Amino acid sequence: MNDSATRLLELLEKSGRRVHNLLYKLTSRADVAEELMQELFVKLLRSQAFDSAPNQEAYLLRSAIHLAFDWRKSNLRDFQLAECAAVSNQPVVAPLDVLIEAETIRSVLTTLDQLSDQDRELICLRYLQEESYETIAAQFEITVHHARSRCSKAIARLRQKLELAPTSEQHSEGSRS
Amino acid sequence: MNDSVIISAVAHLTEPSAEQTERAIAKTRETLLAEITQMEVDKMIETPVPAAPRRTPFRLLRRTVGVAACAILAVGISWNYIDSSRSFAFTQMIDAIQNAATAHYVVQDNVDGEWIDTLEVWHSRSQGVYERRRDREGVQVRIDDGSRLWVYREGADQATVAQSVGVTGMLEQIVKPLSLEVKFIRDPSKDRTVEGTHCRYHYSVVDTGELVELWVDKQERCRLALVSIKAHGNWEERRRSSVSYDLPVDANRFRPSFTSDVRIADLSESFGKLFPLDDSIYRTTKHGFEVGVHELRSVSPNAFLAVVSIRPTQETRQRSPREFPGQKYGQFIAVETSDLHEDGIFQKAMSMSHFEADGVCVQAYLFTHTSPGKPLSPTAAVFTIGINDYTEIMKLLPVRFNIPLPSTEQQTCYAMSAELEKAIEELYTKAIAVEQLPVDTVTLSLAPRAMNERELREMAARTLRSVEELRGSTLVPKVRPSETSLEQFLDTVERRLESKSPRDGYLMRLR
Numbered sequence: 001m002n003d004s005a006t007r008l009l010e011l012l013e014k015s016g017r018r019v020h021n022l023l024y025k026l027t028s029r030a031d032v033a034e035e036l037m038q039e040l041f042v043k044l045l046r047s048q049a050f051d052s053a054p055n056q057e058a059y060l061l062r063s064a065i066h067l068a069f070d071w072r073k074s075n076l077r078d079f080q081l082a083e084c085a086a087v088s089n090q091p092v093v094a095p096l097d098v099l100i101e102a103e104t105i106r107s108v109l110t111t112l113d114q115l116s117d118q119d120r121e122l123i124c125l126r127y128l129q130e131e132s133y134e135t136i137a138a139q140f141e142i143t144v145h146h147a148r149s150r151c152s153k154a155i156a157r158l159r160q161k162l163e164l165a166p167t168s169e170q171h172s173e174g175s176r177s
Numbered sequence: 178m179n180d181s182v183i184i185s186a187v188a189h190l191t192e193p194s195a196e197q198t199e200r201a202i203a204k205t206r207e208t209l210l211a212e213i214t215q216m217e218v219d220k221m222i223e224t225p226v227p228a229a230p231r232r233t234p235f236r237l238l239r240r241t242v243g244v245a246a247c248a249i250l251a252v253g254i255s256w257n258y259i260d261s262s263r264s265f266a267f268t269q270m271i272d273a274i275q276n277a278a279t280a281h282y283v284v285q286d287n288v289d290g291e292w293i294d295t296l297e298v299w300h301s302r303s304q305g306v307y308e309r310r311r312d313r314e315g316v317q318v319r320i321d322d323g324s325r326l327w328v329y330r331e332g333a334d335q336a337t338v339a340q341s342v343g344v345t346g347m348l349e350q351i352v353k354p355l356s357l358e359v360k361f362i363r364d365p366s367k368d369r370t371v372e373g374t375h376c377r378y379h380y381s382v383v384d385t386g387e388l389v390e391l392w393v394d395k396q397e398r399c400r401l402a403l404v405s406i407k408a409h410g411n412w413e414e415r416r417r418s419s420v421s422y423d424l425p426v427d428a429n430r431f432r433p434s435f436t437s438d439v440r441i442a443d444l445s446e447s448f449g450k451l452f453p454l455d456d457s458i459y460r461t462t463k464h465g466f467e468v469g470v471h472e473l474r475s476v477s478p479n480a481f482l483a484v485v486s487i488r489p490t491q492e493t494r495q496r497s498p499r500e501f502p503g504q505k506y507g508q509f510i511a512v513e514t515s516d517l518h519e520d521g522i523f524q525k526a527m528s529m530s531h532f533e534a535d536g537v538c539v540q541a542y543l544f545t546h547t548s549p550g551k552p553l554s555p556t557a558a559v560f561t562i563g564i565n566d567y568t569e570i571m572k573l574l575p576v577r578f579n580i581p582l583p584s585t586e587q588q589t590c591y592a593m594s595a596e597l598e599k600a601i602e603e604l605y606t607k608a609i610a611v612e613q614l615p616v617d618t619v620t621l622s623l624a625p626r627a628m629n630e631r632e633l634r635e636m637a638a639r640t641l642r643s644v645e646e647l648r649g650s651t652l653v654p655k656v657r658p659s660e661t662s663l664e665q666f667l668d669t670v671e672r673r674l675e676s677k678s679p680r681d682g683y684l685m686r687l688r
Contacts, residue, residue, distance in 0.1 A: 005209075005213045008209065009206070009209060009210075009213075012202065012205055016198075016202040017202065020197075020202065021192060021198065024191075024192065024193040024197070024198075028191065030193060030197045030201075033193065033201060034197075034200065034201040034204055034205075037201050037202075038204055038205045038208045041208070041209050042212050045209065045212055
């Protein structure tokens with residue numbers, strides 16, 4: 001077994017749980033997260049860019065984020081259903097709350113997809129994975145101060161886009177007219 | 178929407194359970210190991226051309242076939258220029274060689290200034306053809322004496338002998354893929370004497386940017402061909418091929434001889450003899466088939482190779498006699514599963530080869546196992562195979578689904594009925610649930626020593642070569658019929674098909 005294959009297997013053991021957690025959260029489906037995870041590692045096995053990446057763990061997490069959002073784009077309807085199911089799986093939640101929360105999650109994730117790659121990665125790592133600023137700084141090869149600042153700007157840009165985006169009610173009214 | 182709502186929404190997405198995560202990791206590990214194994218096997222048995230070529234001796238050796246091709250091509254295309262009334266340059270090349278009592282041509286490749294013989298062919302009109310070709314795996318010798326064709330790789334412990342493809346046939350195999358029409362330019366200033374014969378000079382820069390130079394004798398036969406590439410503004414000679422005619426040839430060239438440790442596999446005999454059941458590690462008879470396990474070798478701590486054959490019993494043969502060459506009786510299917518064993522071992526089966534003849538089907542599988550958190554037994558291999566009774570289904574389907582039977586002319590291995598084959602494939606892949614009929618679960622002791630890389634390479638190369646030799650065709654169903662009778666199986670298929678939308682092209686075609 002060559003070095004890069006060995007490194008990838010080690011990375012699976014070390015970071016596999018984080019990657020799966022991320023994929024699961026972004027897709028809300030266990031089967032899809034499982035499939036994407038396999039696809040991701042097989043792709044990386046054949047990727048020269050990954051092989052030469054200075055921080056392979058960071059590369060892995062970023063690739064996972066891209067893969068999950070790519071999947072979301074092509075499976076939007078499934079994803080919406082899965083969101084409701086994911087929310088309703090939480091302990092004793094009122095049906096209206098389920099819809100509201102699912103709507104919020106959908107809005108946030110859909111808008112996330114409109115952000116730059118870096119903003120999306122920062123938000124996923126910081127707020128979805130709840131990584132520390134130190135970890136994010138190490139992964140992006142920036143200072144902790146910069147990591148904090150960039151995360152803050154990223155969330156501000158997300159908020160700005162969310163405020164500009166039409167709500168589903170406005171959207172459906174627009175369609176009717 | 179304020180920041181806290183956004184952050185809360187994102188942070189409260191449902192998390193996977195620990196079980197789901199562990200399962201995903203185990204599956205990924207399994208897939209990854211299978212991919213890694215596949216890549217390593219590919220590396221050993223294939224000859225990939227790198228996307229960004231570097232000039233290394235190894236790369237140039239891998240281009241042996243291309244080198245040989247160009248050299249012979251250069252020889253062949255000269256006829257095209259000289260005698261434009263002929264349609265194919267390669268036929269002229271073959272004619273020229275065959276018209277001579279003997280011909281000898283050698284192709285050499287320039288590897289960092291050293292000339293290496295990559296192809297040598299001797300032809301004797303009365304005795305046959307001898308070919309010695311160097312490729313990535315080493316050196317392969319083929320001898321066709323007009324009645325039998327011998328193939329041997331230097332250093333291997335097995336040679337094959339099969340029915341002759343004919344001397345002309347073998348020459349065509351060598352030359353035919355190389356034919357190309359190129360216009361050559363005559364330049365008398367570079368005429369020269371080759372082996373005592375005055376030769377005219379012709380040249381052309383072909384599409385690949387290579388300079389091809391030919392020296393042709395007065396009988397319009399190519400004597401010398403050079404292929405050069407442009408390097409640092411100058412033409413650098415890379416390939417050289419020379420052809421000599423009517424030389425004395427040692428008759429022993431066309432009489433193969435092997436040391437006593439080389440096993441001769443006679444492919445013209447019953448194919449089943451290559452994999453005798455009497456010598457098998459394990460055998461069983463089920464559903465009118467005999468199954469034998471012939472090789473079972475540990476490749477790595479989590480992978481082993483199994484070579485399994487399946488053949489109809491005498492009774493099955495009598496019940497379904499062979500009606501045309503290449504008729505298939507059945508094949509086995511290795512079971513890929515994630516929960517084959519109660520102890521949580523994951524198994525993946527990778528087909529390394531498949532070949533069949535005389536109704537006997539032999540397949541080599543590489544099984545990879547992963548067992549998260551549990552060590553695998555170093556001495557036992559467990560795998561499950563199922564039988565697909567292919568012929569019986571093939572015979573009944575035309576009647577049931579009113580698919581026209583192939584004409585006599587079509588009754589060959591390949592042309593039997595592409596439509597029927599496709600229909601059957603879809604039957605397997607679309608209509609049947611994943612049901613496996615295990616013939617048996619084989620648990621066998623492995624040799625304590627793992628197969629080393631060389632042994633694996635030889636095994637892979639041997640089986641792959643056999644595929645080439647036999648040119649077996651195959652249809653690999655993804656799932657197999659249930660354990661019910663054939664009639665019940667077809668009924669089930671029909672019912673399931675009927676439940677499909679009438680817009681389904683498959684259903685419409687069958688009805």
